[in-house]
Each structure stands twice: as structure tokens, then as C-alpha cells.
Amino acid sequence: MASLLTDPLFEISGRGPPPNKNFYHFTVTKSDVIWRWWKISLRTVDRYSKPGELRESHQDFLDDTLLQSEVSMVFGRRILLYTKALCQGHYDYLEHLSDSLLLRIINYLELEDVGQLGRTSRRFRQLCGSEEFWEQAVRRRCNTVSVEVASLALEVGWRSIFFTSKLHLQKLISRRSLEFLMPTTCEQHPYSVGQLFAPPSLVADKHHSDLRLCTL
Template sequence: MASLLGETLFETSGQGPAPMKDYFHFAITKSQIIWSWWKISLRSDCRNTPPGQLRESHEDFLEDSRLQNQVAVVFGPHILQYSKNLCQGHYDYIVHLPNALLFNIMAHLDLEDISVVSRTCRRFRETVRKHCDTVTPTVEALAEEVGWRTIFFTNKLQLQMQISRRKQKENQPCEDKDEPSSSSVPLE
């Protein structure tokens, strides 16, 4: 499984939170983390500030609360947690799988299981949506409502009827039960 991992395990970049205009880059390799920043300022005294870079081992990053706070502020707590997991050796192998292997896995899963796995990994979800036309967003919404097992054992015609009923329900205007409908009021 280690052969699936490239040299760079994770990489992201972006602008810091407002009012900061600085640009940050965060990368995790197999042996170290790299934190880079570019100061962006309209003030003339800060215009020629060179970019900075900090390289630390995984162990040092896990103990460096200041850098962890910066990562959390710029990229959010979920990126910080994911980074800490990578530095502790908890790798997310499914993200690094080749597409051919992902397709092979999908071919052996039930529809219900594909749905569950697609909710756990963004890359798997995008692959399912791009290459499998059996799970459309409307089918997914209906499955959340009635359950995947029901969807799986429903034939295609019944499934289309359920989807059309669901759309009709959503498109019906709400009627006030206290007011008589126009069809029950006698015309003079």
C-alpha cells in the first residue's frame, strides 16, 4: 500500500481570513511539512517583504502549537486534524488509488454500499457521479428519504413513478384548509 503514496501526501493553498490578504501554502510530504507564506500589503514599507518558508519534521509539527494554530486559522480545523493524522502515519489510501482500481472496487459493491462510501470520500463521490449514471441526485435524494435498500430492490419503472410523485409533491402549492377552494364556491 505504501507504493500508492506519492512523495507529497497533502497540499493546499489559499488566502488568509479577512482582513488578512496574505497567501499561504501548506504541504505534507512523507518526511516533513512545508509552510510557506507571501505577505501581501498595500503599505509601502511591507511591499518588498520576501516570501517565507518553514520546514519541520512530522514530530516537530505535532508539538508546534503555534504552527498548528496558524494552519487552523487559515485552512480550518478539519485540515488541521487531517494534517495531524497524516503526521501520525494515518494515511487515507483511497484518495491515492488509481481510477482503474476505484472502478474495480465499485463493480463489486452493492448500490447501498457505493452510496455509503461516496459519502466518506470526496474523490470517490466525484468518481461515482462522473462515471455511474445509475445514481442521479434525484435517486440519491429519494434514497435518503425512503432508504437505499428500498431503492435497490425497486424496479426501474416503480422508481421513476416514485421520483415523479416526489417532484409533484414538491411543486404543489400549499392550500389553506380553512378557506374553501374555488371549485366548492357556487358561482352566481
């Protein structure tokens, strides 16, 4: 698992709290903690101040209460606790996995679990709601996805394809084919294909989940 860790393990930058205008950069690597700062001031005496840097080992940082208080003051206590955990060897391996690998793992979860996972962090919310996830979900549950279904997914989204019954998809594809063959005015067909999809809930009931379309 250690090979999954990237270097640096964590880094963050930002300006100090008012009235402090200095800029700070905090980095945790696999072996060191690096604290950098740039003094920002209108005073003439500070005009030629050079950037500062403090580099410590993980253990030295855990013993350095002064640096810990500075990190907490600038970036907050949550960041301090997280970086201390990193220095103690408590790694969050999921944060270091690629999106493509996480998507493959997520696709083995039940839909209810996917919904709960999407509420744990911003990254998982984006992954669980992404087109890549729903396309993989459709293709994983089907032996073959027809060209017509893939084309329709570009218009309405793979999530809508997943939650739409086989019969309804057949009707939509047939209607879509007719629209290409015989173009009509908006007055004759006021609803587009995309408008025929009602916003689905994330978790479908068991009966509806058995009606997925795989191949037309």
C-alpha cells in the same frame, strides 16, 4: 501499501482570514512539513518583503504549537487535525488510489452499498455516478454487450441501460432502428428515445434486477 502513497501527501493554499491578506501554502510530504507565506500589503515598507518558508520534520511539527495555531487560523481546525494525523502515520490510502482502481473496487459492491459510498465524499459521489462506473457495471454483469446497446448507451447513458429491462431495451432498439430507416417528423413521434427513460432509483428491487439486458 506504502508504495501507494504519493508525494506530497497533502497540500493546500489560500489567503489568511480578514484583515490578514497574506497568502499561504501548506505542504505535508513523506518526511517534512513546509509552511510558506507571501506578505500582501499596500504599505511601502512591505513592498520588498520576501516570501517566507518554514520546514520541519513531522515530529517537530507535532511539537510546534505555534505553527499548528497558524495552520488552524488560516485553513481551519479540520485541516490541522488531518495533517497531524498524517504526521503520526495515519494515512488515508483510499485518497491516493487512482480513479480507475477505485472504480474496479466499487464494482464489487452491492448497489445499496454504492449508494451509501457515494454520500461519503465529493470524489466518491462523482465516481459512483460516473458513466465509467455504470458502463463497467453493465459489462461486468453481461457476457457480451451488443453494438446496438453500446450505441444506445451513448444517447441515454449507461445508468439508464443498467436499470432498464431486457424487453424494454429491445423495443427501444427496434424503434431506434426504424427511425434511422424511415425518418419521421417531430409531430409524428413527439418523444425521443431519451425521454422514454424515467429517472431510476439507485437501488432496484430484486425482481427488476433480474431483467438486465446483456446481449441482443
